[in-house]
């Protein structure tokens with residue numbers, strides 16, 4: 001496990017990422033829903049190739065943080081720097097083009113389309129032909145579609161899913177749907193991948209495999225991954241830096257050991273888990 | 277490369293093309309051998325127009341997942357601009373086919389422009405406003421045409437609104453006279469042109485759907501938030517589907533209008549929009565072949581049933597209900613599917629084993 005070192009700003013990143021600008025720097029991020037501060041004064045730094053974790057009890061505001069980072073909601077306060085660039089005023093589409101891709105806690109696939117098409121839709125902005133070439137089937141269309149086909153299959157190979165390419169996404173079992181969401185997100189060629197409870201509904205052996213695959217994805221694509229997860233074995237097993245959220249506020253940050261031994265975290269979150 | 281392998285979509289599209297070609301060839305032969313009643317013969321161009329209306333509406337409703345209740349409005353916009361174009365062009369061109377072709381293109385462009393005007397503000401909004409706005413649009417087009425006066429003389433085309441203030445010079449001719457609609461047109465539409473239009477529209481729709489733009493349109497239909505999360509612009513692709521569909525409806529409108537000597541705006545009212553929506557729903561959302569069959573059958577049926585006189589609408593209604601049951605009732609659907617599977621098995625193709 002990489003050693004976490006402090007940056008001149010407030011965040012921590014893995015030691016190997018210290019020479020590079022962090023991929024994500026969120027400061028004082030906040031949003032209110034009719035008076036309720038779902039996320040309040042949220043600060044987080046994610047290193048260039050870090051696997052980071054965001055944990056906390058149900059309703060703590062974790063998914064809302066993802067929605068703020070990906071501009072499903074516009075934050076009411078704070079700034080998000082992606083690769084040093086301010087994402088203020090960007091739309092969900094622009095922020096994806098700038099390099100953030102995500103999966104959803106409540107799976108959101110294109111259910112009536114095939115697995116392969118789901119991945120190709122992820123590649124949308126990297127497939128270079130226009131509508132007219134598509135309708136007239138100009139050479140550009142064939143070249144790019146063939147390339148997209150090969151690329152989609154090679155991305156599906158990460159999770160050994162090539163043989164499912166022709167199946168409807170909606171017909172896949174739950175675990176496969178979660179994996180397909182990751183593949184689709186990767187197809188957008190992100191610098192930062194956000195995974196919202198990727199192991200939810202998976203059995204222990206599937207989860208163990210997922211852990212290997214998350215590491216493999218980071219190593220192959222050289223990207224940063226920020227994940228939300230309730231499965232502590234996964235979080236403690238693969239995350240280098242962890243932030244704990246409770247009632248919309250960060251209550252602790254640190255390495256897995258630090259978090260596991262943090263008295264506030266044990267009281268607010270981890271302790272309860274053991275009882276239940 | 278592997279691309280040579282024909283996938284299921286390609287095969288299904290091919291069957292649809294072949295079906296339309298077969299329909300055309302068979303009717304051409306029947307006409308040539310004098311086996312088509314004049315009643316049915318008169319229906320051939322309207323059938324083609326309604327088929328194009330149905331598949332173009334299916335692009336919006338089935339493929340893009342937006343409800344439009346004013347599709348006939350685009351047909352109307354195309355029809356009357358096509359009438360004006362054709363009426364004027366006939367004074368300087370010999371070839372009727374060329375006049376029809378240019379009129380159809382103009383009708384398509386006008387309807388597409390109307391599509392942009394309606395679509396740009398609405399498709400930016402999230403929520404189902406399109407149904408309401410297209411409904412209003414259909415009414416507005418009808419009102420505009422009913423108050424429109426267009427004529428030409430040696431000085432060229434002349435327009436006026438609300439009141440007929442046109443004073444045409446010698447050799448002048450009115451093309452559209454307000455509530456009276458368009459009169460005395462040369463009927464230049466042909467079955468062949470209808471067939472060509474269907475084929476062109478099918479080609480555009482199938483190739484659009486099976487391209488990156490089509491995937492984006494369907495992604496937005498299936499899950500808008502997810503589509504945006506992978507960088508797909510909602511307004512751009514919803515508008516694309518809507519405008520392409522409007523252009524096709526406009527061309528169908530020209531084809532339809534120039535099949536008659538007289539056309540009034542109420543021919544393209546709300547009832548027509550709903551009728552076309554019925555074709556789409558009955559044929560199956562996103563299913564172009566279904567739309568073609570439904571549009572063709574339901575257009576000829578009322579005419580063929582004329583001999584039933586009083587019972588005509590009753591039989592039509594029963595037929596509608598049966599068709600609805602056949603396409604939407606899961607039990608009947610399963611039954612029909614099992615039958616078609618059996619037929620396939622008997623033919624010896626073997627089921628599509630899907631591991």
Ligand SMILES: Nc1ncnc2c1ncn2[C@@H]1O[C@H](COP(=O)(O)OP(=O)(O)OP(=O)(O)O)[C@@H](O)[C@H]1O
Nearest residue numbers: 033036038056057058059060061062063064065105
């Ligand atoms: N669009 C919204 N409107 C109003 N309240 C919202 C909205 N989205 C989230 N909230 C509220 O914000 C709080 C945080 O929700 P969020 O989904 O972020 O929690 P979470 O940490 O992801 O929980 P879980 O572990 O159950 O997924 C909750 O109280 C939720 O009800």
Ligand SMILES: [Mg+2]
Nearest residue numbers: 062063064105
């Ligand atoms: Mg959540």
